[in-house]
Amino acid sequence: MQVFNTPAALELTRRHFFASGGLSLGAMALAALDGHAAERAPMPRTGPGTETGFGAALPQKHFPTKCKSVIYLHMVGGPAQMDLYDPKPKMQEFFDKDLPESVRMGQRLTTMTSGQARFPIAPSRYKFAQKGKCGMWMNDELLPYTAKMADDMVMIRSMHTEAINHEPAITHMQTGNMVTGRPCLGAWTSYGLGSLNRDLPTFVVMVAKPSNQDQVQAISARLWQSGYLPGEHAAVSFRAANDPILFINNPPGVSGDVRRATLDGLNKLNELTHAQTLDPETKTRIAQYEMAFRMQASVPDLADLSKEPANVVESYGPDVKKPGSFAHTALTARRLVQRGVRFVQVYHNNWDHHGNLAGRMKDQCRDVDQPCWALIQDLKRLGLFDETLVIWGGEFGRTIYSQGGISKDKDGKTNYGRDHHPRCFSMWMAGGGSKGGTVYGETDDFSYNIVKNPVHVRDLHATVLRLLGIDHERFSYRFQGLDQRLTGVEKAHVIKEFIA
Numbered sequence: 001m002q003v004f005n006t007p008a009a010l011e012l013t014r015r016h017f018f019a020s021g022g023l024s025l026g027a028m029a030l031a032a033l034d035g036h037a038a039e040r041a042p043m044p045r046t047g048p049g050t051e052t053g054f055g056a057a058l059p060q061k062h063f064p065t066k067c068k069s070v071i072y073l074h075m076v077g078g079p080a081q082m083d084l085y086d087p088k089p090k091m092q093e094f095f096d097k098d099l100p101e102s103v104r105m106g107q108r109l110t111t112m113t114s115g116q117a118r119f120p121i122a123p124s125r126y127k128f129a130q131k132g133k134c135g136m137w138m139n140d141e142l143l144p145y146t147a148k149m150a151d152d153m154v155m156i157r158s159m160h161t162e163a164i165n166h167e168p169a170i171t172h173m174q175t176g177n178m179v180t181g182r183p184c185l186g187a188w189t190s191y192g193l194g195s196l197n198r199d200l201p202t203f204v205v206m207v208a209k210p211s212n213q214d215q216v217q218a219i220s221a222r223l224w225q226s227g228y229l230p231g232e233h234a235a236v237s238f239r240a241a242n243d244p245i246l247f248i249n250n251p252p253g254v255s256g257d258v259r260r261a262t263l264d265g266l267n268k269l270n271e272l273t274h275a276q277t278l279d280p281e282t283k284t285r286i287a288q289y290e291m292a293f294r295m296q297a298s299v300p301d302l303a304d305l306s307k308e309p310a311n312v313v314e315s316y317g318p319d320v321k322k323p324g325s326f327a328h329t330a331l332t333a334r335r336l337v338q339r340g341v342r343f344v345q346v347y348h349n350n351w352d353h354h355g356n357l358a359g360r361m362k363d364q365c366r367d368v369d370q371p372c373w374a375l376i377q378d379l380k381r382l383g384l385f386d387e388t389l390v391i392w393g394g395e396f397g398r399t400i401y402s403q404g405g406i407s408k409d410k411d412g413k414t415n416y417g418r419d420h421h422p423r424c425f426s427m428w429m430a431g432g433g434s435k436g437g438t439v440y441g442e443t444d445d446f447s448y449n450i451v452k453n454p455v456h457v458r459d460l461h462a463t464v465l466r467l468l469g470i471d472h473e474r475f476s477y478r479f480q481g482l483d484q485r486l487t488g489v490e491k492a493h494v495i496k497e498f499i500a
Contacts, residue, residue, distance in 0.1 A: 048064060049061070049063075049064030049065050049066060049469065050063075050064050050469065052192070052193045052194050053193055053194035053195045053196045053202075053340075053342070054194050054195045054196075054198060055194040055195060055232075056192060056193050056194030057191050057192050057194075057477075058192045058193065058470070058475070061193070061468070061469030061470060062469060062470055062471040062474060062475075063466065063469045063470075063471070064469065065433055065467060065468060065469040066386045066387055066432075066433055067386070067387060067388070067389050067431075067432035067433045067467045067468050067469065068193075068196065068337075068342070068387045068388070068468075069196075069337040069340075069341065069342055069343065069344070069384075069387060069388045069389070069432075070185075070186070070189060070342070070343045070344070070388070070389045070390075070391065070432070070464065070468070071333045071334075071337060071344045071346065071375070071388060071389070071390045071391070072185070072186070072343070072344070072345050072346065072391045073330075073346045073348065073368070073372070073390065073391065073392045073393075074170075074173070074174075074345065074346065074347050074348070074393070074394065074395075075348055075351045075364075075368070075392070075393065075394040076166075076170065076217050076219055076347050076348065076349045076350070076351060076352075076394065076395070077166070077215070077217050077349065077350060077351030077352030077353070077394060077395075078166075078169075078351055078352060078394040078395055078396045078397055078398060078420060078421075078425065079351045079364075079393075079394050079397070079398070079425075079426075080124075080353060080357065080361070080397065080398035080418050081157070081397045081398065081424070081425045081426040081443075081447055082124050082398070082400055082447040083124045083125075083126055083139065083142075083357070083361060083398075084138065084139045084142070084143065084365075084426065085137075085138050085139070085155060085157065085426040085428070086157050086424075086426050086443060086447050087124070087128040087137050087138075087139075088123070088124070088400070088445055088446065088447050089123075089128075090445045091121055091123035091124070091400060091445070091446065092123045094121040094123070094446075095121065095122075095123055096120045096121065096122075096406055097120065097121055098118050098119050098120060098121070098401075099119040099121055099399075099400065099401045099446065099448070103444065103446050103448050103449065104119075104448070105449075107423060108164055109419070110164055110165065110419055110420050112354065112403060112419055112420075113399070113401075113403050113419045116403075116404075118405075119399075119401040120401055120402050120405060120406055121400055121401050121402075121446070122400065122401065122402035122406050122414065122416035122418070123400075123414075124139075125358060125413050125414050125415075126139050126141045126142060127139070127140065127141045128140070129147070131147045131148070131150035132149075132150030132151040132437060133151055133437065134150055134151055134436075134437035134438070134439070136150040136151075136153070136155055136437070136439055137439075138150065138155075139365075142361065142362060142365040142366075142369070143365055143369050144369065145369045145370045145372070145373035145374075146369050146372055146373055148373060149373055149376050149430065150437065151436050151437040152376055152385075152430045152431070152436040152437075153428045153429070153430045153436055153437070153438075154428060154429045154430065154434045154435060154436065154438045154440065154498050155426065155428050155438065155439045155440065156393075156426060156427045156428065156429075156440050156441055156455055156460075156498075157424070157426050157439065157440065157441040157442060157443060158424060158440065158441020158442065158443065158450045158452065158453050158454050158455050159393070159397075159424065159425045159426065159427050159441075159455050159456075159457070159460065160422060160423055160424055160425070160450060160454055160455070160456060160457075161173070161395070161396055161422045161456070161457050162178070162422060163178050163395070163396065163422055164396070164420050164422050165420065166217055166352070166395065166420075169395035169396050169420075169422065170219065170223060170395045171222070171223065172395070172457055173393075173394075173395045173457055174223045174224070174345075175223075175227070175486075176457065176458060176461055176486045176487060176488055177488065180222050181222075181227055181228075182227045182228070182484075183225075183226050183227035183228065183229045183233070183477075183486070184223060184224055184225070184227070184235075184345075185343070185461060185464065185486065186203040186205070186224060186235055186342075186343035186345050187203060187224070187225070187226040187227065187229050187233040187234060187235070188229070188233075188465075188475070188486045189202075189203070189342055189343045189468060190202040190203040190226075190232075190233040190342055190343060191226075191229050191230070191233045191477070192468075192470055192475055193342055193468065193469075193470075194342075195340070195342065196340030196341070196342060197339050197340030197341065200302070200336070200339055200340065200341050201235070201236035201341065202233070202341065202342045202343065203224070203233065203234070203235040203236065203341070203342060203343045203345070204235060204236055204237075204238055204336055204341055204343070204344050204345070205224045205235040205236070205237050205238070205344075205345040205346075205347070206237070206238045206329045206332065206333070206344070206345070206346050206347070207219070207237075207346075207347045207349070208324065208325065208326040208328075208329040208346055208347065208348045208349075208367075209324040209325065209326075209349075210326070210348060210349050210350040210363070210364065210367055211319070211325075211363050211366070211367055212350055212360050212363035212364065212367075213350065214350060214356070214360055215350055215352050215353075215354070215360075216349045216350050217349055217350075217352055219347055219349070221237065224237070224345055228477065228479040228480075228484065229477055230280060230281075231281055235343075235345060238332070270282050302332070302335055302336065302339065303332075305321070305331070308331075312374075312378060312381070313331065315370075315374040315377065315378070316328075316330060316331050316370065316371045316374040316375075317370040317371055317374070319367075320371070325367070326346075326348050326367045326368050326371055327367075327370070327371040327374075329346050329348075329371075330346070330371040330372065330374065330375045331371075331374075331375075331378075333346055333375065334375055334378050334379060334382075334384075337379075337384060337387075337388050338382060338384060348364075348367065348368060350363075350364060351364060351394055353398065353417055353418055354403050354404075354417045354418070354419065355403065355404060355417035356415060356417065357415065357416055357417055357418060358409055358413065358414070358415040358416070359409065359415065372390075372392065375390065376390065376430055376431065379431060385430075385431045386431065386432070386433060387431075387432070388431050388432055389429060389430075389431055389432025389433070389434060389464065389467055389468070390429060390430045390431050390432070391427065391428075391429045391464070392427060392428050392429070393425070393426070393427030393428065394425065394427075396420055396421060396422040396425050397420075397421045397422070397423075397424055397425025397426065397447070398418035398419065398420070398421050398425075399418050399419045399420070399421045399448070400418075400446045400447050400448055401418075401419075402416035402417055402418065403416075403417040403418060403419045404417055421448070423448060423449055423450070424443045424447060424448065424449065424450050427460070429464075429498070432467050432468075433467050433499060433500055434467060434498050434499065434500060435497065435498055435499060435500040436500070438497060438498065440453055440455070440495065440497055440498065441453040441454065441455055455495060456492070458487045458488060458490065458492035459492055459493045459494075459495055460495075461486050461487050461492065462487050462492040462493060462494045463494050463495045463498050463499070465486065465487075466494045466499065467498075467499065472485060472486060472487045472492060472494070473485070473487075
């Protein structure tokens with residue numbers, strides 16, 4: 001019984017005792033399961049493209065790939081697919097007619113339109129054209145720059161989800177589950193592949209401010225936390241301000257040497273605490289303090305655009321020098337992946353077009369159109385296009401029928417609003433080993449149901465992991481007695497047609 005008189009044992013809590021005991025029993029059981037142990041043994045390297053980074057959970061990638069980083073551009077609110085990427089010219093014949101019950105088939109509606117007496121069909125007021133050698137149809141009236149890169153894009157027209165409201169839908173899209181508290185895609189990428197730069201975070205999030213502020217959705221840090229993964233894999237949030245990180249500079253009178261000495265002392269205290277409690281979060285705290293110290297040198301250089309070629313900066317559009325704009329954020333995202341950041345998550349708000357779509361969609365597209373095109377060209381210029389996967393999309397789509405009826409705006413054209421629609425929506429990706437010029441999936445004439453090649457959220461996640469060189473079925477984290485996966489327990493499919 002003298003073992004309980006040690007300093008570490010005196011600090012042992014009931015929670016730590018059961019956690020340690022559980023791990024010990026698990027190790028004994030695992031040793032007895034030769035097949036299971038062999039499955040978890042490090043895989044032999046297969047050549048170039050299998051390398052991972054500092055602190056990676058995977059000793060090497062499951063598949064050799066060129067893709068190293070992801071820039072995920074999330075349009076918060078749900079862009080209307082039939083107004084941007086999924087043209088439905090036949091709807092002109094159904095103008096202001098009710099959505100047929102044979103199309104809706106009793107599908108769930110939100111409370112915002114479930115009480116409407118009518119569901120009047122509102123055809124898109126915008127012009128579409130075929131673009132690129134692939135002949136991809138898209139709205140070149142609002143997205144003239146995006147239309148120029150059709151041959152670089154994988155256009156997915158058959159995305160679908162079960163979530164019909166924003167909070168569960170965004171959570172589902174980011175974490176693979178509608179219930180909060182799970183690790184997001186960026187955290188899983190950080191955990192599996194580790195860091196390519198010790199002086200910057202592995203995972204960064206930025207929230208771009210839209211020029212139109214009519215209906216901004218609330219989003220929170222729950223979307224970019226690490227969940228049950230170690231805390232070091234949560235995103236570091238960069239602010240839309242001149243200093244991306246609060247307190248990045250030392251206060252007046254405090255030199256770098258003083259800061260270093262203070263941090264060394266604090267780390268020694270944390271090491272003593274860890275020796276007593278064996279709490280892994282203490283190790284995370286030590287690592288994060290060290291990262292913060294190194295970022296004091298790396299972040300100011302990152303934020304300084306003065307060394308960028310003038311023509312490159314200008315290519316992102318007139319708002320690029322406004323901190324917090326989508327253009328500024330897109331350029332910062334490129335600078336981050338250029339310096340080895342694994343995953344950059346960007347949120348752009350105000351895509352929730354329940355009303356006045358004609359008045360707001362133009363602003364939204366102006367915010368993102370030229371910067372998205374410039375981002376792709378910039379990645380090509382630097383030889384990073386094959387190494388960086390760019391993803392664009394929202395959490396669900398919109399209805400073909402108008403919420404609250406159809407009106408006329410001041411120039412005599414139709415104006416309308418669209419409700420949430422999870423049954424089908426459009427997303428695109430480019431670079432990172434994806435197969436440009438691909439159009440995948442098909443919806444019915446009403447852009448209401450999928451008629452060919454459905455893609456679920458978990459299929460998208462499985463495919464993104466595959467492009468990064470990870471087999472989603474062999475990539476898990478033990479939590480609460482289960483091997484948890486980003487793609488969950490239901491069958492997820494890697495969409496091979498997306499991969500070059």
